[in-house]
Structure formats: structure tokens, C-alpha cells
Amino acid sequence: MRDGQATLGEIVAFSNGKSHAGGNGTAYRTYGANGVIGASGHFNAQAHASIVGRVGSYCGAVHYSREPCWVTDNAIIATAKNGVNPRYIYYLLKRLDLNRFRIGSGQPLLTQAILSRLTVTRMTRAEQDSAAAVLAALDDKIATNERIAGLADELVRARYEEFAAxxxxxxxxxxxxxxxxxxxxxxxxxxxxxxxxxxxxxxxxxxxxxxxxxxxxxxxxxxxxxxxxxxxxxxxxxxxxxxxxxxxxxxxxxxxxxxxxxxxxxxxxxxxxxxxxxxxxxxxxxxxxxxxxxxxxxxxxxxxxPGDDRVRAFNQLTTSLAQRVGAATIENRTLAALRDTLLPALIPTPTA
Missing domain, CATH: 3.90.220.20 (DNA methylase specificity domains)
Incomplete structure (x- = not known):
């Protein structure tokens, strides 16, 4: 191992998800290989964990959960070790393009052992915090815009049902x-x-x-x-x-x-x-x-x-919301492009 380098296993604790949470409830999001797939009454990953797709076409996909969550056996839980910024770990895993380390052809697979052996550039906590803060600010704004779109969708559906009734x-x-x-x-x-x-x-x-x-x-x-x-x-x-x-x-x-x-x-x-x-x-x-x-x-x-007058009023509402969501959509594409440009500059990887 060169000076200034570390293995992922030195800074991240990996564990496999589990197939069934058991019981009822919707308090916690459930993550599969490529993000949220439902909800559960239990959690098996602590807040600020990263979730890595373990099998299938989404092998190597990386997601981040601010809250405790349930992770299925199609994914691996990545938890930052003591002294390591958990949001930095998420961006580091994204930076590594993990899909290229998969094994198997018919059913691509990533394992904890493969991930633990990967070599990364060692960064100080101050460097981790600085890089994560910049990238997270962009992602948090993207998430805010996505929530606006989701609320606009709910409002249009609710008003449609009201008028239709x-x-x-x-x-x-x-x-x-x-x-x-x-x-x-x-x-x-x-x-x-x-x-x-x-x-x-x-x-x-x-x-x-x-x-x-x-x-x-x-x-x-x-x-x-x-x-x-x-x-x-x-x-x-x-x-x-x-x-x-x-x-x-x-x-x-x-x-x-x-x-x-x-x-x-x-x-x-x-x-x-x-x-x-x-x-x-x-x-x-x-x-x-x-x-x-x-x-x-x-x-x-x-x-x-519901009649011409109500349809006209409904269209005014929908048009106003669509304009806001459309502007947020374009902004998100700009923010995502900036984040992807900054990622390799802020989080370097070892060179051969």
C-alpha cells in the first residue's frame, strides 16, 4: 500500500442487507439494489448509511439515507467508521464507479470482500468535511426541488379528485x-x-x-x-x-x-x-x-x-405548478452536472 492510500475496509464497515423485515409498519424506508422500493416497520441500517446495489443490473448503484432504514439482501450496507464523514463515504463510493468491479456474467455480483479491498486516496477529516459539504449542498437543493415536484403532483391529483367527485x-x-x-x-x-x-x-x-x-x-x-x-x-x-x-x-x-x-x-x-x-x-x-x-x-x-369554468380554473392551477416544476427540473440538471464535474476534483482516486 502506497503512502497516502487506504483500503475501503479501513474506513467503511460493510454488511449485507436482509430479505424480510417482518412485522407491519411504514416508519422506515426500504432500499433495494437501486433505491427505495417500499417501507417497513423495522430498520437494519443506521442513519447516514450508504446503500450499494449487490446483485443484478443495478449492481454497484449507490444511495444515501439520512434516516434509519431497512436494506434488503439485494444490497450492501456501508457505514462510516469512527472519525470518518458518512456523507463523504457516499460520494467516495459514487466516485469509484463500483459496477466495474462486479463479478459474474449471468447475474452480476458485488461482495463485501471486493469492496473492502478497493484502494482509495486517504483524506483528512477536514478534507472529507469540505468535499462533502460542497457536494451535499448541491444534492440537498436537488432534493428540495424533487420534493416540490412531488407536492405539486399530490396537489393536482387531490384537486382533480375533488372536482371529479x-x-x-x-x-x-x-x-x-x-x-x-x-x-x-x-x-x-x-x-x-x-x-x-x-x-x-x-x-x-x-x-x-x-x-x-x-x-x-x-x-x-x-x-x-x-x-x-x-x-x-x-x-x-x-x-x-x-x-x-x-x-x-x-x-x-x-x-x-x-x-x-x-x-x-x-x-x-x-x-x-x-x-x-x-x-x-x-x-x-x-x-x-x-x-x-x-x-x-x-x-x-x-x-x-366538471364543466368549462372548473376545467379552466383547474388548468390555471396546473399550469402554474407545471411552470414551477419545469424550472426546478432544468435547475436540477444544471446542479447535477456541476456536482458530477466537481466530484473527481474534490474526491481524488489513486493513479496507477
Whole structure:
């Protein structure tokens, strides 16, 4: 071991998660290989632990929990040893790109032994605190923006249910919006255009806050504009429906629905993202293992209609919230890019 270097095992205590928490309760988040997957009445990891994906396609993914949590046996618990900044450990593990140390081909795997042997640059506590403070400030702002988006989603759903409960009429979905049918060949898609696939769409969250570029697109896609509603038609029970803040191209496993009138956008978004419409799409989808919802089935579905005045007021609310969430989304991408740029400068790794 060179001077100025240490092994991860010297500064981090590793332990495997466990399969079942047992009992009931929702006091603690449950983490799997790639983040939160539910809740539990018990915890097996203390506050400020890092969670490392142990098996499968998310092997090496790293998450951080401010609070005590339950970690499943698909992940490894990483706890900072005495005198080590726990937030620094999280960023150090992110910096190491742990997926490259996996073993196995059919089922990738990381072990405590592999992690413990990895060599890192030794940093003083003051250096750890300084690096973690800068990176954590960026991540904390990102988390705040994400909470705003989550609260906006809850507010729109609650107001939709309130208006729907008092509606005395109904309207077909195709009265509110129309399907964008034309596909764009891969050769006519710019490499820097925004691309949305199903994996970029969060479950039961009506704001599309994630996308990538089109550099790897090799087949025709469906073009969408800002303000369009995207509906995940493949396995619709996953409840992937959201409003686009940017224009771009989407996977053909996604239906692009454009409001017929601007004042209908909010009601169209809330209706398509409602539990009732998603349940209907799941029930009528073609296929058993990989069901797909069709536009004709959605178009003919009738949703509550509270009247023009209430739909207009609802759209004003939704538009205002969408503008705030859209601005936060763009800010988060800037903050994340800055964090990723600073990470290797603030937390160096040994050179060969």
C-alpha cells in the first residue's frame, strides 16, 4: 500500500442487507439494489448509511439515507467508521464507479470482500468535511426541488379528485386530446435531441423530469412538443404518465397525446394520470406477458367533466405548478452536472 492510500475496509464497515423485515409498519424506508422500493416497520441500517446495489443490473448503484432504514439482501450496507464523514463515504463510493468491479456474467455480483479491498486516496477529516459539504449542498437543493415536484403532483391529483367527485357530466378522452401518430425515422433525429424512453418516466408521477440525448437512437421514434402528455403504453400498470417540459422524441412504447385546446391540458394530464384511466388501460391492453394499451381504448374512455369554468380554473392551477416544476427540473440538471464535474476534483482516486 502506497503512502497516502487506504483500503475501503479501513474506513467503511460493510454488511449485507436482509430479505424480510417482518412485522407491519411504514416508519422506515426500504432500499433495494437501486433505491427505495417500499417501507417497513423495522430498520437494519443506521442513519447516514450508504446503500450499494449487490446483485443484478443495478449492481454497484449507490444511495444515501439520512434516516434509519431497512436494506434488503439485494444490497450492501456501508457505514462510516469512527472519525470518518458518512456523507463523504457516499460520494467516495459514487466516485469509484463500483459496477466495474462486479463479478459474474449471468447475474452480476458485488461482495463485501471486493469492496473492502478497493484502494482509495486517504483524506483528512477536514478534507472529507469540505468535499462533502460542497457536494451535499448541491444534492440537498436537488432534493428540495424533487420534493416540490412531488407536492405539486399530490396537489393536482387531490384537486382533480375533488372536482371529479362533484362532476355531473363526462367526456371522452379524445375530446380533450389527440394522438400524435407520425413517426420520425432515426436518420432525421439529431444526436443532441431530447429522448424519452420508458425507463426515464417515473412511476405515478405526472412530471417528466428525466431524459437523455438521442445519440444512441437507431429506430423510428415519436416526436413530442413541450406541453404534450406522454402515456407509457407498454405494461401500463407501471403507471408511467407525465407532462413533457421539453420537446424531443419518444419511444414508440409511449403514446404522445396533445391537448385539443390549451385550457384542456391540465384536465387531460390529470385524467390520463389518474388511477382509473391507468387501471382501464391495464385491463384492456393486448398481450399477456407484455401488454400494450391502444389509443382507441383510451380515446373512448369517459372521464368526469366538471364543466368549462372548473376545467379552466383547474388548468390555471396546473399550469402554474407545471411552470414551477419545469424550472426546478432544468435547475436540477444544471446542479447535477456541476456536482458530477466537481466530484473527481474534490474526491481524488489513486493513479496507477
Amino acid at each position: 362533484t362532476a355531473t357530466a363526462s367526456a371522452r378522452i379524445d375530446r380533450l386530446g389527440s394522438l400524435v401518430r407520425s413517426n420520425t425515422p432515426a436518420g432525421r433525429i439529431g444526436r443532441d435531441e431530447h429522448y424519452v424512453a420508458l425507463e426515464h418516466m417515473p412511476k405515478r408521477h405526472m412530471w417528466l423530469t428525466s431524459w437523455t440525448d438521442s445519440s444512441n437512437v437507431i429506430s423510428a421514434k415519436r416526436r413530442f412538443d413541450p406541453g404534450d402528455v406522454l402515456f407509457g403504453r407498454l405494461r401500463p400498470h407501471f403507471h408511467k404518465v407525465g407532462l413533457a417540459f421539453v420537446g424531443g422524441v419518444a419511444s414508440t412504447d409511449i403514446l404522445v397525446v396533445r391537448p385539443n385546446q390549451r385550457i384542456h391540458r391540465g384536465w387531460l394530464l390529470a385524467a390520463l394520470s389518474s388511477d382509473e384511466v391507468v387501471a382501464h388501460a391495464s385491463a384492456v391492453g393486448d398481450g399477456t406477458r407484455m401488454p400494450r394499451a391502444g389509443w382507441p381504448d383510451l380515446a373512448a374512455y369517459e372521464v368526469p367533466w
